[in-house]
Amino acid sequence: MRHALLIAARDLRERARDRTLYVLAIVLPLGLAGIFTLILGDLSGDSPMFTFVVADSDGGVVATTFTGEVLERAAASGAIRLRTAASEQEARTLVGDGTATAAFLLPAGLTEAVRTGGAARIEVVGNVDAPTGTDIARSLAQAYADRLLAIRTAVAATVRSGVPTPPSELASAAAAALPQAAVVEDTTGRRQLDAKTQYAAGMAVFFLFFAVQPGVTGLLDERRDGTLARLLAAPVRRTSILAGKLLTGVVVGLVSMALLVVASSVLMGARWGHPAGVALLVVAGVLAATGAMAVVAAIAKTSEQAGGWQAITAIVLGALGGAFFPVSQAGGVLDAISLVSPHRWFLRGLADLAGGDVAAVLPSVAVLSFFAALTCGLALLLFRKVVRP
DSSP: OHHHHHHHHHHHHHHHTOHHHHIIIIIHHHHHHHHHHHHHOOOSSSSOSEEEEEEESOOSHHHHHIIIIIIHHHHHTTSEEEEEOSSHHHHHHHHHTTSOSEEEEEOTTHHHHHHHTOOOOOEEEEOTTOHHHHHHHHHHHHHHHHHHHHHHHHHHHHHHTTOOOOHHHHHHHHHHTSOHHHHSOOOSOOOOOOHHHHHHHHHHHHHHHHHTHHHHTHHHHHHHHTHHHHHHHSSOOHHHHHHHHHHHHHHHHHHHHHHHHHHHHHHTOOOOOOHHHHHHHHHHHHHHHHHHHHHHHHHOSSHHHHHHHHHHHHHHHHHHTTSSSOGGGGOHHHHHHGGGOHHHHHHHHHHHHHHSOGGGGHHHHHHHHHHHHHHHHHHHHHHTTTTOO
16 A cells, blocks of 8 residues: 555656646636536526516506516516516617517507407517527417417407406406416426536536546556556555556546635535535545546557547546536436436436435435446456556
């Protein structure tokens, strides 16, 4: 064990002088996480992504029901931010200058048109730079309008029969026409990360696989440089040499992840969860990443070849495991395949930690630990051919 620690200490001193390692382990993951947060915004629902503005020129029951029962309920649940405009022109201006994502223009006579069977329309004006928010606004208005069509025939029939339709009945019919999926709050207690934490954790675990590469490929570098022969000639066990190289990757990975957790929390406001649970996941994730990269390095013949194969492996596992976007939402075969990626289990563990206590991460930690034990053990067996005298 002493020899393994000495080998790891020597390698760590060398890695500390490598500026590329700092870029891969800290600068890139933190920078990309910040960029994703700024560009994509908060997808988690913790704060509204879209601001909708309403210009009600009608004031009738159909318009007020749409505003009060659809939009205000959505705003109360945190799905959107809602504001009103005094006129259609003001609403268009708010959308045009980017203050609002989309505007609902409720024209004068809307309620009367619904009552009499005339032409009724809710106009949606969207910001050209916010297509997703515009589509959501259009869907809300379209769903409400489609259901109103179903009751307009009955309303028109009562008008033709000479029986006036009380406003209260029209309001009840309009309320019954609400698109319920848009206004019912989610009470399932679903566990998920907020966007800032999702991006920070995704980038951290993605670049973790690159950060541990130099440690596990050190044997190939030393064989190329001729220093491995001197190590083998010394009274040092081969297992100590292998353990020292793996330990280098583990230490680099732990330091990198610890710095990213602290930096993303302070600079980005990421919420990783209970420190004990995060620590368990980080340790298990680092061991899994080290083992995976070690297996790839052990199969390669040169350090250059190992670097290329490791990069491909890291990218595939990262994309498959949801480091960039939640692959689990795709469902089906892709969701099942993603379970082979350590990234998926790391992010799943953090999501469980966000919705529960420390014990919630234990299933993910167990899977990551099994993956680490399997790959590290396989790497030690494969590397034996490299350290033959």
